[in-house]
Amino acid sequence: MTGVPASAAGGPSGARRAKGPASGGLTPASGRALAREARDTAPGESGGGRARRDASSPEDVRATSPSSPPASSSPEGTGNAGTAEAQGSTRAPRGGKIAAAAVDQASVWNIANLLTMLRLLLVPAFVMLMLADGGYDPAWRSLAWAAFAIAMITDLFDGHLARTYNLVTDFGKIADPIADKAIMGAALICLSALGDLPWWVTGVILGRELGITLLRFLVIRYGVIPASRGGKLKTLTQGVAVGMYVLALTGWLATLRWWVMAAAVVLTVVTGLDYVKQAIVLRRQGIAEREAALEETEE
Numbered sequence: 001m002t003g004v005p006a007s008a009a010g011g012p013s014g015a016r017r018a019k020g021p022a023s024g025g026l027t028p029a030s031g032r033a034l035a036r037e038a039r040d041t042a043p044g045e046s047g048g049g050r051a052r053r054d055a056s057s058p059e060d061v062r063a064t065s066p067s068s069p070p071a072s073s074s075p076e077g078t079g080n081a082g083t084a085e086a087q088g089s090t091r092a093p094r095g096g097k098i099a100a101a102a103v104d105q106a107s108v109w110n111i112a113n114l115l116t117m118l119r120l121l122l123v124p125a126f127v128m129l130m131l132a133d134g135g136y137d138p139a140w141r142s143l144a145w146a147a148f149a150i151a152m153i154t155d156l157f158d159g160h161l162a163r164t165y166n167l168v169t170d171f172g173k174i175a176d177p178i179a180d181k182a183i184m185g186a187a188l189i190c191l192s193a194l195g196d197l198p199w200w201v202t203g204v205i206l207g208r209e210l211g212i213t214l215l216r217f218l219v220i221r222y223g224v225i226p227a228s229r230g231g232k233l234k235t236l237t238q239g240v241a242v243g244m245y246v247l248a249l250t251g252w253l254a255t256l257r258w259w260v261m262a263a264a265v266v267l268t269v270v271t272g273l274d275y276v277k278q279a280i281v282l283r284r285q286g287i288a289e290r291e292a293a294l295e296e297t298e299e
Contacts, residue, residue, distance in 0.1 A: 107167070107169060108169055108171050110162075110165075110167040110169070111158075111161055111167070112158040112159070112161045112162035112165075112167045112168075112172055113158075113162075113167070113169060113171055113172050113175070115154040115157060115158035115161070116154075116158050116172060116175045116176050116179050117175070118150075118151075118154060119151045119154050119155065119158075119179040119180075119182075119183060120175065120178070120179045120182065122147050122148075122150060122151045122183065123151075123179075123182045123183050123186050125147050126144055126147040126148055126151070126183065126186055126187065127186050127190060129141075129143045129144035129147055130144040130186075130187070130190045130194075130246070131190065131194075132144075135190070135193075135194045136194070136248070138248040141246060141247060141248050142247065142248075144246055145243060145246045145247050148183065148187055148242070148243055148246055149243060151179075151183040152183070152239045152243070155176075155179070155180055155183075155235075158172070158176065159176065177213060180235075181206075181209050181210070181213070184205070184206075184209070184238065184239075184242065185206055185209075187242045187245075187246060188201070188202040188205060188206060188242065189202060191242070191245050191246070196245055197245055197261075201261065201265060204265055204268060204269065205238065205264070205265065205268050208268050208269065208272040211272065212272055212275050215275065215276065215279050216279075218279070219279045219282050219283050219286075221286070222282050222283050222285065222286025222287075223282045223285075223286060225275060225278050225279060225282065228271065228274065228275075230267065230270065230271040230274060231271045231275070233267060234264065234267035234268055234271045237260065237263055237264040237267055238264045238267075238268070240260055240264075241257060241260040241261040241263075241264040242261075242264075244256070244257035244260060244261075245257055245261065
């Protein structure tokens with residue numbers, strides 16, 4: 001009997017008693033505590049450890065991602081959010097178009113266009129002043145000259161302002177030449193109607209102005225005829241001559257205005273012929289360039 005081991009003699013209970021001291025004296029309570037601690041400190045997905053509970057804590061989720069909005073668990077919330085984003089994306093371009101249209105509309109009311117509008121309004125005012133009291137009262141003629149002078153001076157400034165400050169608009173391109181021809185034509189017709197200026201002078205000047213304007217529109221598809229120095233000198237001479245005729249001048253000033261008007265007529269004819277020459281050259285160049293482009297495309 002002395003050769004039988006103690007564990008065999010004691011049976012299962014003896015084996016348990018022998019195993020207990022070999023494992024370091026652990027009791028069932030301490031074993032369960034160690035198991036809980038192991039589950040709490042385990043980083044894996046199983047066991048519901050502390051790492052998983054900490055990661056799934058709502059406070060920690062909000063702290064770690066403050067910029068992310070809470071996700072809705074219902075499909076309706078997701079649909080509403082998508083609809084709101086779609087509406088926002090469609091409204092932005094519409095608002096941009098409205099803003100752009102407002103800017104374009106506001107750009108029409110710039111200082112250059114306002115001066116052009118003033119010139120247009122001065123045309124009927126000039127005619128009424130010119131023909132007031134029979135058209136021969138020096139006082140009314142002086143007021144008519146003031147209106148004509150303001151119109152001619154604004155003609156010098158509106159184009160310069162539009163080009164310098166980038167205020168060029170489609171309205172200005174159309175209204176500016178109309179205002180120029182309107183004030184000059186009104187003055188020439190009134191002077192001829194009153195007998196102060198021969199009708200042939202009025203016909204030559206107005207015929208040239210209207211003809212060159214029409215010619216510019218006809219060749220605009222080939223290019224733009226630039227304003228020459230002769231054309232600018234012609235405009236200045238015409239303005240001075242017509243202004244002197246509007247005033248009730250006598251003596252040597254009346255003789256001087258005749259010569260100034262003669263110079264204006266000569267410049268009107270010469271510059272008109274120069275514009276016709278430029279238009280012909282410009283048209284030929286445009287046709288040649290188009291034919292060359294067609295040959296290149298065919299090759």
